[in-house]
Amino acid sequence: MIFGMDHSLHLPTVMIVHALITLISTVVTIYMWLRNRDSRILPMLVAAGLAGCTAMFLHSARSSLPLFLSSGVGLGLGVFAVGLYWQAVVVFEGGKASLTKASIGLIVWTALWLMPVVYQSVELRTTILGLLIAGYCFLTAEDILRKAKREPLPSRSIAAVANLIRGAVWLAPVPLSLFVGPAYAADGTTAPWFAYIVLANSMMIVLTLVALLMLAKERDELRYRLASERDPLTNLANRRTFVTSACKMLQEQEGASLLLLDIDHFKVVNDTHGHAAGDQVLLAFSRTIEQRMPKGWLFARIGGEEFACLMPRMSAQKAVAVAENLRLAVADMLLPASSPLRVTVSIGVSEAKERGADLDELLATADAALYRAKADGRNCVRLYEPVALLAETGNTLALAVEQPRRRLARMRRRAG
Known part of the structure; x- marks a missing residue:
């Protein structure tokens, strides 16, 4: 049986190895902190x-130091270290660090350790220590999981x-x-299981620190x-x-409509x-339009005051109705009370009726x-209708299509 192997692990040696592993991790963290002095997380990990x-x-050094120093202060600092790690995770997840919350475990441990019934009972001290450290570990896991939906990083x-x-190890x-034997016997010898607990905790400390650093790396990559x-x-x-996603959407969807939106007289505003x-x-x-975009529509800023919205499986007639609602929403848009500005938008609409439509063609016709909407006085919606426009404008239409086609071809080359 594993618990009969009294000499398989020497507890003081395991603890020194544990301390050295933690020290090496701390030195690495200090180096990272020196290279990133603005970090709020790294100094807390260093302190932990x-x-x-x-x-x-x-x-x-329990055998050579007074019990108050080796267990009272020593194990209290161990609880405090886990509390600091928890608060480092809180900061990582966008919260505010609380030294009070990090210190609660240390305060509870110190207060209970001074009670005679706790001081005289190894089993009671072991139970309290395990519950305090496990509680901090579970709180840390909860904070990490709470943001999983909003920020689904792979290492979460x-x-x-x-x-x-790690919390289960300390439970x-x-x-x-209580049921196998106290961590320390009356003669000062240690239970074999306690050495395995300390060793397992050493490995979990490294794993939890590496996991947090992996999360930080993945967050930077995502940003x-x-x-x-x-x-x-x-x-x-x-x-x-927009170009990448729109091309994919046009290949996958059976027809789509495109809106090109241009804020009127924006240069005058600037x-x-x-x-x-x-x-x-x-x-x-942007917020006014985005709030009215259902899931599955592609809305993007493609130029200074130019925006595009690709709507899959949308007919031209429905797209015009959507564009008109957006135009009215912009006209009623709320700006800061001190602002004298009144904003309007001109919108061009075009339709791709079949799967696999060419994005350049769709952009050119919408443009x-x-x-035409700008030529008609702005603050209006116009649908691309080649037959009607050709009868009315003659060669102007060819110029109206060819110029934006060239401009959008250049735009796409820059985007690629």
Whole structure:
């Protein structure tokens, strides 16, 4: 039986190895902190590591140090280290660190340890220690899992499971000390199972730290990817993302309609009221339109004041009705009370009736309809109707289509 192997693991040695592993991890974390001094998470991990190292060095010298120092202070610092790690995760997930919450376990441990009934009972001390550390581990796992839907990073499950396992490891001493034997016998010898608990905890400390660093790396990669795919001001899809996604959508969907939206007289807004006012208009406009976009539609900012919306399986007539509602919503758009601006939008509509339509063609025809909307006085919606437009405008239509076609071809080359 495993618990009969009294000499298989030497507990003080295991604790020193544990402390050294934690120390090495802490040194690496300090190096990372020195290279990223703005981080709010790394200093907390450094503090947690230093507290954990001190705890293990103190408790490994239990036979030569006073019990108050080796167990009271030593194990209390161990609880505090886990609390600090929990608060580092809270900060990582966007919360505010609380030294009070990190210290609650240490305060509870100190208060109970000073009670004679706890001081004199190894089983009671072991139970309290296990419950406190396990509680912090489970709180850490809960915080990691809470953001899983909003930020589905691949390593979230690994980090959560690692903390759950670490919590389970520290719950194990509760029944073991009560039903198998105390961690420390009256003659000072240690129970074999306690050495295995300490060893397992050493491995889980490394795993939980690595998992957190993996999460941080994945978050940075996600931010870089989103930065390349999103417009920095409005957080809408940018031109490159729109071209890639729209081409795929047109290949997969049976027909679609495209809206090209252009904010009227936007240059005048920038020239008269400044670029800050122009940014306010762009943000308000983006939110107004985006709030009316159902799932499955592709809405993007493709130029300065130019936006595009691709609507799969949408007929031209329905698309015109949607565009008219959007135009009215923009006209009623709320801007800051101090702003004298009144914003309107011109919208061009075109339709692709079959699967596999060419995006350049769709963009060019929608831009021709937008050109017509601006020629008709702006603040209106126009549908691309080649026969009707040709009869009315003659060769102007060819110019109206060819110019945006060339411009959009250049746009697509830059996006690719």
